[in-house]
Amino acid sequence: MLVVKDLTKSFSSASGNVTALDKVNLTVQTGEFASIIGKSGSGKSTLLSMLGALDIPTSGSIEVDGVDIAKLSAAKQTAYRAKKIGFVFQHYNLIPNLTALENVMLALEFGGMPSKKRKARATQLLTDVGLEADEQLRKPPRLSGGQQQRVSIARALANHPAIILADEPTGNLDSETGKKIFDLLHRLSRSEKTTILAVTHDMDIAGKTDRTFKLKDGKITV
Amino acid sequence: MNVVSRGIKNALRSPLRSGAIVLMLAVSIGLILSMLVARSGIDAQIKKDQAGTGITIRPAGIMDFSGGGTPLTSTQLATITKTDHIASTSATLSDQLGTTDTNLTSAIDFGSFGLRQQRFDSSSSTATSTSMTTPNTSPADSSTTRSARTPHITVSGTTDPNSISTDGSKLNITKGATIDGNSSDLIALVGSDLATKNSLSVGSTFTAYGSTITVKGIYNTGNKAQDSGIIMPLTTVQSLTSQTGSITSVNATVDSSSNVNSVVSALKTSLGSTADITSQAEQAATSVASLKSIASLALAGVIGATIAGAVIVLLAMIMVVRERRREIGVIKAIGGSSRKVIGQFVAEALTLTVIGSIIGLALGVAISGPMTTSLVSSSTSSSVTSTNGRPFGGPGGMFQGGFNQVNKNLTAVQSTLTPTIFVSAVGITLLIAIVGAAVPAWFISKIRPAEVLRTE
Structure with a gap:
């Protein structure tokens, strides 16, 4: 279960202090598929960064299965990202000179899986997300956007994370491919019992999730 | 696939750039090596020159058969022989x-x-x-028979x-x-x-x-x-x-090269103005001085080439790290530790450096011999002319003059490539690579991944 309490994040910029998140409170049950919608600049990506321990909140707490990740040491946060969190980015963010298989194996390495078992697990994951055997050995530049996003989903799932954080996972894809990717995430949340929190501005997609949070000016409005 | 193999793979990611970096490194490593070799060759020669234990004592004013003066006496010879630290005369x-x-x-x-x-x-x-x-x-003889x-x-x-x-x-x-x-x-x-x-x-x-x-x-x-x-x-x-x-001449040998100076001054006191005293070490002083300046030049060369190599690696790695900011952010986001990020870049820099070293060492071995010879001959040729002014060779012992000394130096500076030099050249290089890669990678790994990923 994910519990966010009074989460605040402010940045100091040239034009003064900017509050990106203002006392956000939300709770997502384990295995739930939740979406966060909002205009650009509403603080969606900042919220996701906080949840993924990519950034430190100014105040407030983020509890994942009873542990406040904001208070973890840097090393523990790294371990948290490796084992508890799976990231899916809008721009896929695969390592360009590694094959699809190696990209997934990289996440398994960080998750602490013994090197001998990584290849089999990575192959299984890529097959699950629908990548053919020959596509698995290609480097990202030789894969389509949809295929790259599948690889990135496989990478996010690699270490059986508690939460998958998806930042506009379909934002760079055509609507048909986007729908397929969404269906894939949806199916995985059911089969793997993984909590998924997806940021989107596609109302169609948001409407199909278990729950939708609306962010406006750094505050949850729904 | 681990940190090291990823680093090696990354090193070959851009063949043109890697090739350029490797080439620049090879040149600087070749220079480091040849300068180290030159320096040790010269140092060895200096030591050899300064180790000369011979002292020549001549009657004051007599040089071969020119000049004038009174020969030394058997009493003076006895004084010389009895002087402390004189082994033989x-x-x-x-x-x-x-x-x-x-x-x-x-x-x-x-x-x-x-x-x-x-x-x-x-x-x-x-x-x-x-x-x-x-x-x-x-x-x-009359003047008519002189012809x-x-x-x-x-x-x-x-x-x-x-x-x-x-x-x-x-x-x-x-x-x-x-x-x-x-x-x-x-x-x-x-x-x-x-x-x-x-x-x-x-x-x-x-x-x-x-x-x-x-x-x-x-x-x-x-x-x-x-x-x-x-x-x-x-x-x-x-x-x-x-x-x-x-x-007309006494050749004395001192028991140890460290005592030469004290013996010379002791003899100067005991013989006073009746004798001219020259030591091998003194005769070698001119050429040793010029050799010393070459040695320090070679040291400056080592330092210069090392700095150049370090700057090349540092700049190259800063460039590479900046280019891969985003990739570093991704690696950290999916759970890679800072240590792994730094390790990967160090492995990458080491790969480039090792390739550069192999080429550079080969280059260094090839050029260090000729370089040492040219360094030594070009700088001592000036001192040859100054010590060359003894036209008529006199008898025994007096031939061991400055000219011979310089000549000996020229031929004796042998550039030797000892394991110590090899190890120090390789050590310096690896240090450069590790520092050159670790510093920029460390800075970037301190950045929170969110900052890197935000810049889309």
């Missing part, structure tokens, strides 16, 4: 045989140089002939025939046997040129100073002036020339 009395002193003919022609030097003798012969103590020219003169034959009376050898090593006896320098017999070693000219062989006799001398051996030094001379026991020459106790 050999004494020499040099003389010249004129045409009336001997039945031998000199093996040397005057030539234009010799003739020019004779003008002093012809103009001053009448004035000096009466006061001459050594009958090396005949006062009775038919031949050069004098050098006679070295010595306690140690080996001290006559030009290069300080053992005298090379080609026929017969060497003589005992402490004997007082009428025996002699004859230079090969003189022997040929006068058809002398072992056992033959010749006349000198009105006595019959027996040839005991023929020697060859490869030096024409030397090989036209005669070596006899010191006492024999002293008695034949009525100069009992007189000595």
Whole structure:
């Protein structure tokens, strides 16, 4: 279960202090598929960064299965990202000179899986997300956007994370491919019992999730 | 796939850029190596030069057969021998045989140089002939017979025939046997040129100073002036020339090179102004000074090349790390630790450096020999001209002058590639690579991944 309490994040910029998140409170049950919608600049990506321990909140707490990740040491946060969190980015963010298989194996390495078992697990994951055997050995530049996003989903799932954080996972894809990717995430949340929190501005997609949070000016409005 | 193999793979990601970095590194590593080699070669030579333990003591004012002065006495020789730290001495009395002193003919022609030097003798012969103590020219000669003169034959009376050898090593006896320098017999070693000219062989006799001398051996030094001379026991020459106790040169050996300076100053005190004292170390000082400046130049070269190499790696890695900011952010976002990020970049830099090192070391081995030689010869050629001003080679021991010293330095600086040099060159290089990669990677790994990922 994910519990966010009074989460605040402010940045100091040239034009003064900017509050990106203002006392956000939300709770997502384990295995739930939740979406966060909002205009650009509403603080969606900042919220996701906080949840993924990519950034430190100014105040407030983020509890994942009873542990406040904001208070973890840097090393523990790294371990948290490796084992508890799976990231899916809008721009896929695969390592360009590694094959699809190696990209997934990289996440398994960080998750602490013994090197001998990584290849089999990575192959299984890529097959699950629908990548053919020959596509698995290609480097990202030789894969389509949809295929790259599948690889990135496989990478996010690699270490059986508690939460998958998806930042506009379909934002760079055509609507048909986007729908397929969404269906894939949806199916995985059911089969793997993984909590998924997806940021989107596609109302169609948001409407199909278990729950939708609306962010406006750094505050949850729904 | 681990940190190291990812680093190696990344190093080959952009072949053109990696090639350029490797090439620049290779040049700087080649330079580091050749400079280290040059430096150690020069250092070894300096040590060798400074280790010279020989001291030459001559009567004040006498240089070969020029100048004037009073020979050293046996009392002074005793003083020298008794001086602390002097291990051994050999004494020499040099003389010249004129045409009336001997039945031998000199093996040397005057030539234009010799003739020019004779003008002093012809103009001053009448004035000096009466006061001459050594009958090396005949006062009775008239100016008409002077034109038919031949050069004098050098006679070295010595306690140690080996001290006559030009290069300080053992005298090379080609026929017969060497003589005992402490004997007082009428025996002699004859230079090969003189022997040929006068058809002398072992056992033959010749006349000198009105006595019959027996040839005991023929020697060859490869030096024409030397090989036209005669070596006899010191006492024999002293008695034949009525100069009992007189000595024109003493070669002393000091027990350790560190004592040379103290011995020289002790001798200067005890002998006062009656003697000129030169040590091998002193003679070597000029060339050592120039060698030292090359050594420091080589050190500057090492430092310069090291800095250049370090800057190349640092700039290259800063460029690479900046380019992969986003990738670093992703690696951290999916759970890669800062240590893994740094490790990966260090592995990448090391790969480039190792390839660069292999090429650079090969380059260094190829150029270090010629470079050392050219460094040494170009800088010592100037000092050669300054020490080269001794035209006529005198007798025994005095050949070991500055010219020989510099010449020896030139040939003896051998660029040696020792394992120590190899290891230090490789060590310096690897240090450069590790620091060059770790510093930028460390800075970037401190950045929170959110900042990196936000810049889309």
